[in-house]
Amino acid sequence: MSQLIQQLLDNNREWVQEKLAVDQDYFNRTADGQHPKILWIGCSDSRVPPDQLTKTNPGEIFVHRNIANLVVQTDMNMLSVLQYSVEVLKVEHVIVCGHYGCGGVRAALGTHQYGLIDNWLRQIKDTINFYWELVKDLDETAREKRIVELNVVEQVYNLGKTNIIRNAWQSTGKPFLHGWVYDVKTGLVTEHTPAIHDDAGIDQICKYAASQINLKVRPANQYTSVDSLL
C-alpha cells in the first residue's frame, strides 16, 4: 500500500485514540444524527479547511466545497446541499467563503484554457467584465484580490435569489447569509457582506442596484431591435 495512504489510516487510528482518551463517549454522542447550525460553501483548495480555521468540532458545520466556491443556479449538486441543509437540517447560517490566491479566480482572470473547467469558471469572467472599470487600473495582485471579494458577494447574491432561501426567509426569517474571505497569507477571515436574511439585505449587495448602467447609443444598422436597445 502507498505510504501516504497508510499514514492517513494510521493517523485515523491515532485520532480515535486521542478523542477517546479525553472523552469515552465522544463518538457515541454524535452517532445519532447531526444538528449543524451552519452550511459552509467554500473552495476545494486544500489550504482552506473550514473546521480548522474556525476551530469547530465535527457536527458543527455542514460543508460543500467546489472550485472557486461558486453558487451556480442550475447546479443540482449545490442545490441539493442547499435544500437539504436549509429545509431538512434547518441551518441558521450559510457562509460563502472565498480566499485570496484562488486558482479558479486566477484562471478566470487569464486567457489560458484548462479544458472542461473553463465552462465552470465562466461566471467569474462575467463578474470581471461587470466590474472591469473598477479593477482595470489595479496591479495584478490587487485586482485578483478584488475579484475574489466580489466573487464572494456575487455568490451570496445568487444564494439569496434561490427559491430555497427565499421560501425559508418567508417562513422562518432564516438562514442568515454571510460572505467571507480567507487570507492564506495571514490565516484570518474577513466579512465582505452584512448578515443577510431578507430582500432588503440582498438589495444592498445587488450589483444592479449598486451601479448605474448607461447603455451607449449606437449608429443605426440593419439589426434594428438591437440598435434601438443598445
Add this chain to the structure above:
Amino acid sequence: MSQLIQQLLDNNREWVQEKLAVDQDYFNRTADGQHPKILWIGCSDSRVPPDQLTKTNPGEIFVHRNIANLVVQTDMNMLSVLQYSVEVLKVEHVIVCGHYGCGGVRAALGTHQYGLIDNWLRQIKDTINFYWELVKDLDETAREKRIVELNVVEQVYNLGKTNIIRNAWQSTGKPFLHGWVYDVKTGLVTEHTPAIHDDAGIDQICKYAASQINLKVRPANQYTSVDSLL
C-alpha cells in the same frame, strides 16, 4: 390505446407513404448518416418547430430545444449538443432562436414561483436586472418583447464565450452564430445579431462593452472591502 397516440402512429404511416410516393429512395438516402450545416438552439414551445418555419427537410438542422432557448455555460446537456455538432458534424451555423410570447421569459418577468424551473430561469432575471433602465418604462407587452430579444442576444454571447466555439473559430473560422426571434403572431423570424464568427463580433453584442457601468459610491461602514469597491 389513446386515440391521440393512435392518430400520431397513423399519421406516421401516412407520411411515409407520401414520401415514398414522391421519391422511392427518400429514406435510403438519409439512412447512411447526417450532414446538417445548422445547429438550432430554440425554445421547447410547441408553436416553434424549426424545420417547418424554415421549410427545411429532415437532415438539414441539428436541434436542441429547452425552456427559453438558454445557453447555460455549465449545462452538460447543451454543451454535449454543441460539442458534437461543432466538432464532429462541423456545422457551419448556430442559430439561437427565441420567440415572442415565451412562457419562460414571462415567468422570469413575474414573481410567481413555479418550482424547480425557477432555478433554470434565474439567468433571464439577471438579464432583466441588467437592462432594467431600458425596459422599465415600456408597457408590459413591449417589455416582454424586448427581454425576449435581449435574451437571445445574451445566449449568442454565451455561445461565443465557450471554448467549443472559440476553438472552432481558431481552427476553421466557423461556425457563424446568429440570434433570431420568431414572432408567433406573424410567423416571421427576424435577426437580432449580426452573423458572428470572431471576437470582434462578440464584442459588438457584449453587454459590458455596449454599456457604461458606473458604480455608485456608498457611505463607509464596517464592510470595508465591499465599500471601497461599491
Add this chain to the structure above:
Amino acid sequence: MSQLIQQLLDNNREWVQEKLAVDQDYFNRTADGQHPKILWIGCSDSRVPPDQLTKTNPGEIFVHRNIANLVVQTDMNMLSVLQYSVEVLKVEHVIVCGHYGCGGVRAALGTHQYGLIDNWLRQIKDTINFYWELVKDLDETAREKRIVELNVVEQVYNLGKTNIIRNAWQSTGKPFLHGWVYDVKTGLVTEHTPAIHDDAGIDQICKYAASQINLKVRPANQYTSVDSLL
C-alpha cells in the same frame, strides 16, 4: 450574408405566405398561447423532426431534444422542460423517441474518445454493460439497434422514477409515458414500451425486475465488506 441563412429567411417568408393563403387567421389563433398534449423527448439528430414524422402542426408537441434522447435525473435542463410541460401545460403524453443509426449510441458502443460529450454518454455504456449477455453475440448492426431500443426503455423508466411524473400520476393519473424508436431507413416509428401511467407499468419495464441478478461469490481478501457482498 451566407446564402444558406438567406435561403432559410426567404423560406420563412414563403412559408408565412403559404399559411396565410390557406387561412388568414392561422397565426392569430396560436398567438394567444400553447396547449400541447404531448411532450416529445427526442434526439438532436437532424433526420428526426418530430412534427414532420407525425404530421402534426405547430402547437401540438412540446419538444426537448438532446444527444441520444437521454433522461438524466440530475439534468436541470431536461427536468425544467419536464416540470413545465407536466405541471404547467398539463401534457397528457410524454414520448421518448430514439432512432436507429444514433451517433450517440454508436459512440457509446465504441472506444473512441470524443471529449466533453463522453461524460454525457456514460449512461448508455451502463445500459450496454447491463445487457451485455443479451447483445454480445449479435452482429454489430443488430447490437446497435438493440441498444437503441433498450436505451429508450431506460429513459422511460428514468422518467417514471422522477417526482415530477410520480406526483402527476398521484393527482391526475397522467401523463402516459411512451417509448418509441424511429427507423431512419423506413421512416416508421415503432412502440417499445406499453403506455405507462403507474408503478405497475414502470415495474413491467424495470430492468431490475425483469432480470435476475446473481451475485458471484468472491474469494475472501482484505476488502471484507466488498467480499461479503460481491
Add this chain to the structure above:
Amino acid sequence: MSQLIQQLLDNNREWVQEKLAVDQDYFNRTADGQHPKILWIGCSDSRVPPDQLTKTNPGEIFVHRNIANLVVQTDMNMLSVLQYSVEVLKVEHVIVCGHYGCGGVRAALGTHQYGLIDNWLRQIKDTINFYWELVKDLDETAREKRIVELNVVEQVYNLGKTNIIRNAWQSTGKPFLHGWVYDVKTGLVTEHTPAIHDDAGIDQICKYAASQINLKVRPANQYTSVDSLL
C-alpha cells in the same frame, strides 16, 4: 451580530495566534500555492471533516463534498474539481469516503419525498435496486450499512470510467482510486476497494463483471422488441 458567527470569527483569530506561536512562518509557507497529493470526495455531513479524521494539515487534501459523496458523470461541479485536481494539481490519490448513518442513503432507502434533492439521490436507488437480492433480508441497520458501502464502490467505479481518470492513467499511471467508509460510531475509516489505477482494478469492482445477470424470458405481446430482449 449573531453570537455564533462572532464565536467563529473569534475562534479564527485565536487559531491564527496559536499557529503563529508555534511557527512564525506557518502561513507564509503555504501562501505561495498548494501541492496536495490527495483529492477527497466526501459527504457534506458535518460529522465527517476529512482533515480532522486523518490528522492532516491545511495544504494536504483537496476537497469536494456533496450529499452522499456522489460521482455523477454529467455533474460539471464535481467534474471541474476532478479535472483541476488531476490535470493541474496532479494529485496522486482520489479517496471517495462515505459514512454510516448517511442521511442521503437513508432517504434513498425510504419513500418520503424531500423535493429537489430526490433527483440527486436517484442514483442510490438504482444501486439499491441492483443489489436488492443481497440486502433484502438484512435488518434495517445492516441494510443501510451495506448500501453505504456499495454506494462508495459505485462512485469509485464511476470515477474510473471518466475520461479524466482514464487519460491520467494512460499518461502517468496515476492517480490511485480508493473507496473508504467512515464509521460515525467509532471514528474509524475502513477500505472498501483496493487501490485502483487501471482497468483491471476497475473490473474487479465492476458490478456488471461481479454479477451474473440472467434476463428472464417474457411472454410475447405487442411490444416485440422489448419482449425479444427481456
